[in-house]
Amino acid sequence: MLIRLLQISLGAILVENFILVKFMGICPFLGVSKKMDTAFGMSMAVIFVMTLASIFTWMVDVWLLRPLELEYMQTVAFILVIAALVQLVEMFLQKSVPSLYSALGIYLPLITTNCAVLGVALLNAEASYTFIEATVSGFMGGVGFTLALLLFASVRERLQFADYPKCFEGFPIALVSAALLALAFMGFSGLEVF
């Protein structure tokens, strides 16, 4: 059991990193990576929502959709669960943990349309994980997202002082540096834990 969970964790963080290998969540990856502190806020919000989304979509999937043989409604059901969840988390934080709310503030609504969150829910359902496996996969997926985002943000902060052709300004140079990061993560492919 523990080994299985370790496998899932290593897979989600390094081997099958959501951003750099699976290409999910590229929009926040490129959008909020200009500064380290915004990148950190976004990452924490993503870890939080991805874990909760894994838990709730697992419940909806196993207790509601499968017994009723409504698997083809997964996409609609999951996106509704995620949208409602994000809204609830936002309201809850606003009332009870205002300091965290003001830190995560603007990132929370953006997460509804983060492919990594819907992606992890769909992948969990596809792999028919158990409850604990699904939770760990969601949490570790978020950790993998954080790792890639923080690495990338620290690279991008230094890019401001770099000298590159003018037409590469903005996104292109960011994409080229992301390519180099992805190259580094390719080194993990094929890594297995026994």
Added chain:
Amino acid sequence: MVTQKEKTVEKKRGGWLRTTAGQFADGIWRQNPTLVLLLGMCPTLATTTTVQNALGMGLSVTAVLTCSNLVISLLRKLIPNQIRIASYIVIVAGFVTAVDLLLAAFVPALSASLGIFIPLIVVNCIILARAESFASKNPPLRSAIDGVAMGLGFTCSLTAMSVIREVLGSGTFLGYDVSFGVFEPMAIFIMPVGGFLTLGFLIAAMQKIMSRGSKKKEAE
């Protein structure tokens, strides 16, 4: 901004066709969703390893975008402002499920190779962005045309990327060998790295062309 300009143009010239042509020019070139507006990056990077996948993805998004723009525009006066995003997402999710099931039934091979990226069309920023910025403010026919134009622009840039990646990465085009033994395929182009690199260089090229165009205008 664009829509307002277009509306005044339409009033001045009274040309329905001209406005439509303008919309297509916007979708495919001036406001190209991936290369200029920089929306919908995930499928752009993930599904462009082969031309076939890119075309399949592009056309699926075009279908969903056209239908969702049409329906959202028809319902634009009924949907309350506070819950509009949630309503848009539900409408889009419905169409995505339909496309998903259709692809699985009629082109199972394509459906298998696109995999999870078909359901992920729901969270494609292009669709929500067009719903919010265009379909919620414009009449149904105009919005449907906008969906087709933007979808085609998306398809074009995906195809351009996949041609580069497939030809350089596996030496084939739509599955046919085009390397003729002249060059060795560079596998790096079909890996994640190649996706980031190709997109970076394409956007850089686009920015170069655009800046040249604006310079010319200034000179005139």
